[in-house]
Amino acid sequence: MTTTLSARAEAAPAPVPPRRPVRGFLARHWYAWAMVTPVVLVLAVLVLYPLAHGVYLSLTNATEMNSGRTIGVNEIPATYEFIGLENYFSVLSGADGAFYPRLLWTVQWTVICVALHYTIGLGLALLLNRALRMRTLYRMLLILPWAVPPFVAAFGWRLILNDEGGLLNAVLNVVGIPGVDWLGQPLAAKVSVIMVNVWLGVPFMMVALLGGLQTVPKELYEAAEMDGASPWQRFRAVTLPGLRPVSGTVILLGTIWTFNQFPVIALLTGGGPGGATNILVTEAYERAFQGIRDYAGAATYGAIIASMLVVFAFLYRRWLQRQTSEVLG
Amino acid sequence: MRARDQRSRLASTGLHTALVGASVIAVFPIAWVVLTSLKTDRDTWARPGELGALGLGNYGQVLGDTQFLTWFGNSLIVATGTTLIGVLISATAGYAASRMRFPGQRPLMWLFLVTQMFPAAVLIVPLYNVLSDLGLLNSYAGLILAQCTIAVPYCAWMLKGYFDTIPVAIDEAGRIDGLSPFGTFWRLIVPLARPGISVTVFYAFVTAWGEVAFAGVFMQSEDRYPLPVGMATFVSDFKAEWGLLTAGSVLVMVPAAVVFFLVQRHLVAGLTAGGVKS
Numbered sequence: 079m080t081t082t083l084s085a086r087a088e089a090a091p092a093p094v095p096p097r098r099p100v101r102g103f104l105a106r107h108w109y110a111w112a113m114v115t116p117v118v119l120v121l122a123v124l125v126l127y128p129l130a131h132g133v134y135l136s137l138t139n140a141t142e143m144n145s146g147r148t149i150g151v152n153e154i155p156a157t158y159e160f161i162g163l164e165n166y167f168s169v170l171s172g173a174d175g176a177f178y179p180r181l182l183w184t185v186q187w188t189v190i191c192v193a194l195h196y197t198i199g200l201g202l203a204l205l206l207n208r209a210l211r212m213r214t215l216y217r218m219l220l221i222l223p224w225a226v227p228p229f230v231a232a233f234g235w236r237l238i239l240n241d242e243g244g245l246l247n248a249v250l251n252v253v254g255i256p257g258v259d260w261l262g263q264p265l266a267a268k269v270s271v272i273m274v275n276v277w278l279g280v281p282f283m284m285v286a287l288l289g290g291l292q293t294v295p296k297e298l299y300e301a302a303e304m305d306g307a308s309p310w311q312r313f314r315a316v317t318l319p320g321l322r323p324v325s326g327t328v329i330l331l332g333t334i335w336t337f338n339q340f341p342v343i344a345l346l347t348g349g350g351p352g353g354a355t356n357i358l359v360t361e362a363y364e365r366a367f368q369g370i371r372d373y374a375g376a377a378t379y380g381a382i383i384a385s386m387l388v389v390f391a392f393l394y395r396r397w398l399q400r401q402t403s404e405v406l407g
Numbered sequence: 408m409r410a411r412d413q414r415s416r417l418a419s420t421g422l423h424t425a426l427v428g429a430s431v432i433a434v435f436p437i438a439w440v441v442l443t444s445l446k447t448d449r450d451t452w453a454r455p456g457e458l459g460a461l462g463l464g465n466y467g468q469v470l471g472d473t474q475f476l477t478w479f480g481n482s483l484i485v486a487t488g489t490t491l492i493g494v495l496i497s498a499t500a501g502y503a504a505s506r507m508r509f510p511g512q513r514p515l516m517w518l519f520l521v522t523q524m525f526p527a528a529v530l531i532v533p534l535y536n537v538l539s540d541l542g543l544l545n546s547y548a549g550l551i552l553a554q555c556t557i558a559v560p561y562c563a564w565m566l567k568g569y570f571d572t573i574p575v576a577i578d579e580a581g582r583i584d585g586l587s588p589f590g591t592f593w594r595l596i597v598p599l600a601r602p603g604i605s606v607t608v609f610y611a612f613v614t615a616w617g618e619v620a621f622a623g624v625f626m627q628s629e630d631r632y633p634l635p636v637g638m639a640t641f642v643s644d645f646k647a648e649w650g651l652l653t654a655g656s657v658l659v660m661v662p663a664a665v666v667f668f669l670v671q672r673h674l675v676a677g678l679t680a681g682g683v684k685s
Contacts, residue, residue, distance in 0.1 A: 109588040110509035117500035117563055118515070120492075124556045125522050128533035135532060145536075205426055218668065219430040222437060225667035227617040229635035230656040234440040236642070237649060243453025245439060277436070285675045338526035341619045345639060362528040366535070367624055373532050380529040387524045395520070 129384070135377035136165055142371035158374070165378040174375070176353065176361060177382075184337065184357040187272065191336045194276045196329060199283025204317075206284070207291045217288075224281035232345035235274045236261070239346075264354035267347050271355050275342050279335070283328055290324030291317070326401065330394055337387075358383050437660070444653035452649040465654035475655055477630055478637035481547070485622075485633055486615040488551040493558030493611045494566075494604065501566030502592050506578060519567075523560035527620035530556055535624060545627045553621040558611045565610065569603030570596060606673040609666060616663070634659060 140158040169177045206217060223231065238245045239260040247257030260270045294317060302312045318325075338359055343349060349356035349364055356364065358379060366376035414422070444466070446452060448459030469475045504515060534553050535544075543549030573596060581591035597604070622633045629637070634655075641652040667674075 107507075107509040110503045110507040111511070113499040113503035113507075113588075113592075114511075114515055116496040117559060118518075120496055120555065120559055121518060121522060124534075124552060124559075125525070125530065128530050128537055128556075131536065132529065132533035135536075202426075202429055205422060210422070210426075216426045216430055220426075220433050221668075221671060222433050222664070225664040225671070226437060226660050227613070227635075227663055229617055229619060229638070230440070230660050231436065233638070233642070233652055233656055234436045237443060237653070238436060238439060240453075243455065245455040248455040277432070281433070282675070285671065289675055334524050338524070338528075340527060341617065341635070344619055344623075345635070359526045359528040363531065363620060366528075366532045373536075376528070376532045380532060384525060384529045388521055391517075391520050391524060 132377045132380050135374055136381045137162060138374050139164075140373040140377075142373070145373065165374055166382075169375075169378050169382065176356075177379075180353075180356055180358050180361045183268070183355070184359075187268075187275075187357055188333060188336045190272055191275050191279065191339075192329060192332045194272075195279040195283045195332050195336075196325070198276065198280045199328075200287050200321075202280070202284045203287040203291055206288055220284060221281045223277050224285075228278060228341045229345055231278055232274065232342055235270075235277075236346060239270050261347050262351055264351055267351060267355045271343055271346055274346060275336065275339060278342065279332060283332065286324055286328045287321060290321045293324075294320035322401070326398065333390075334387075440653045440656050440660075443649060444657050446650065449650060452647070465650035466658070469651045469654045469658070473641075473651060473655075474629060474632075474637060475651075475658075478632050478634045479659075481626075481631060481637075482616055482633040484547050485550050485554060486612050488547065489554040489558050489615040490608055490611040492551065492555055493562045494608055497559050497563035498566055498597070498604070499592065501563045502570050502596060504563070505567045505570035506575065507588075519560045519564050522556070523564060525556070527557070527618075531620060531624060534621075538625060544625055545631055547631075550622060550625050550633075553625055554615045554618060557614060557618065561614070562607050562611055565607045566600070566603065569600050569607075572603075573599050602673055606670050609670050610674060613663065613667075 137160060138158045139161050140156070144158040145156050168174050172178050202220060206213060206220075210216070226234075241247070241257070241259045241262055244257075244260065246260065250257055258266050260266050298316045298320070299312060302316050307315065337357075339357070340359055340363070343355055343357060343360050344363070347355045349360045353361070353364075362376045362379035362383065365372045365379065443452060445461045445463070446459055447462045447464040448457075451457045451459035500515070503509070504512060504519075530553075534556070538544050538549045538553070541549070543552070577595055577599070578591050581595045582588075586594065616633075617635060618633075619635045623636050626632050626636065629640075632640075638652060638655050638659075641648040641655070
């Protein structure tokens with residue numbers, strides 16, 4: 079990685095005006111390169127090499143049965159073969175039967191969760207962003223779900239959502255509504271995992287947006303009020319534009335976190351029933367480590383997920399740059 | 408402004424009702440875990456309406472009769488190791504990315520952005536093979552290395568955000584007084600960034616502490632499980648030791664929540680700062 083960076087550096091035109099010969103160039107930048115080297119080395123060994131290996135695996139038919147392994151003193155060599163893009167064809171053509179349903183559910187899950195995180199978080203932030211008795215207490219209580227490790231939260235929610243002896247069904251029975259098998263029916267399980275993830279994710283949005291609200295200058299509200307703007311108009315014309323930088327960031331973070339949300343789904347439903355709540359990430363995991371381990375299939379999913387994320391990051395950066403230039407120009 | 412702050416009685420009631428409702432939803436599941444952990448009568452775990460006998464029996468059992476303390480120790484070792492490595496090596500990179508214009512900076516920021524988006528699922532299979540080849544499966548070192556793939560990009564990203572908030576004038580003053588760039592970083596910036604660094608430490612620690620995917624696969628014997636994996640074994644298809652699970656949850660949750668409340672204000676600033684600027 080370091081070599082590619084410096085090679086690229088010499089090929090590219092000098093970015094800073096004073097052009098210097100190569101020696102001056104090195105003297106100028108060696109501090110910076112020395113400082114980033116440890117990270118680049120670690121990421122190269124732990125991320126880029128495994129990533130390349132993963133892409134290679136996705137082009138083979140490796141499973142648990144034909145991978146090299148050691149049983150006692152016998153070493154069994156790997157017998158899997160290079161099969162080209164076959165895995166990708168089978169996944170992307172929908173032949174494996176799981177990719178498109180999972181993709182659709184992953185998109186639904188991400189969009190619904192982030193939308194609910196953001197609107198509920200913004201609502202609560204607006205409620206809290208005013209002189210109010212017991213404001214600190216409310217704030218502390220509302221942050222609590224974020225303070226709890228997600229795996230603990232998942233255990234607690236299982237206790238509430240359980241089919242037999244769960245609290246929610248008990249309450250519903252008292253009111254006279256028949257209980258629902260919250261973690262055992264496809265639709266109910268989807269509602270459940272979304273509910274738990276929303277519960278977990280709202281506090282971060284609320285705190286971040288509350289911080290954002292406090293940076294909006296008070297004068298703008300006063301001016302808007304002078305001009306006779308209604309509360310809704312003030313919200314549209316002052317609050318939302320003032321929140322834009324914070325909103326962009328928290329929505330990006332929320333999207334990444336939700337797309338990759340492993341613990342909630344793995345610990346709450348384990349992807350079930352029948353894979354109905356598996357998002358792409360948990361689907362890949364399941365392929366790799368349950369039943370006969372399908373390493374190649376999981377690696378194919380991994381590569382597809384990674385390329386989707388790279389495209390997403392690219393679009394986001396472009397959007398961010400356009401936003402910044404709009405503000406500056 | 409005053410006119411807007413004075414609310415009618417109705418508006419005030421509505422406001423407090425909404426906030427109380429939201430607070431109850433936020434707190435209730437946690438309170439329910441705490442309550443269940445105190446129920447020593449195992450029949451009442453599945454009967455929400457009944458309280459039965461209350462006591463600390465579950466806590467005694469989880470501490471004395473299970474491997475909870477071993478798992479706790481495992482989690483502590485792995486999370487501490489990950490945090491140390493992550494913060495130490497990413498601090499200088501964050502500083503370089505924040506202060507210096509150098510060829511390769513843009514690809515580096517891309518690397519941070521993209522790697523921190525990678526879910527465990529992308530890397531888990533190849534990492535499994537790599538660790539298996541190195542004989543590091545079921546070892547602390549292996550899991551620490553795996554967790555670093557998550558921690559390093561985040562730490563670098565957050566620390567860059569913090570360094571961006573420290574005025575460049577301080578660096579310039581240091582340089583004029585004859586410090587090298589390393590000296591400036593080490594003697595001026597690191598002390599100033601101490602709050603930011605402590606938040607990054609906390610965040611890296613908590614992330615590694617709650618990580619489930621790598622931990623569930625790379626640690627294969629029960630005495631090496633970290634907490635989330637170990638505690639999940641209390642409730643499976645074959646048994647439902649809710650008392651143990653909830654008591655363990657409370658023991659994990661209380662210290663985490665205390666530290667969390669001490670640093671949370673800085674945490675939000677740290678998580679959002681990097682994204683807005685770069």
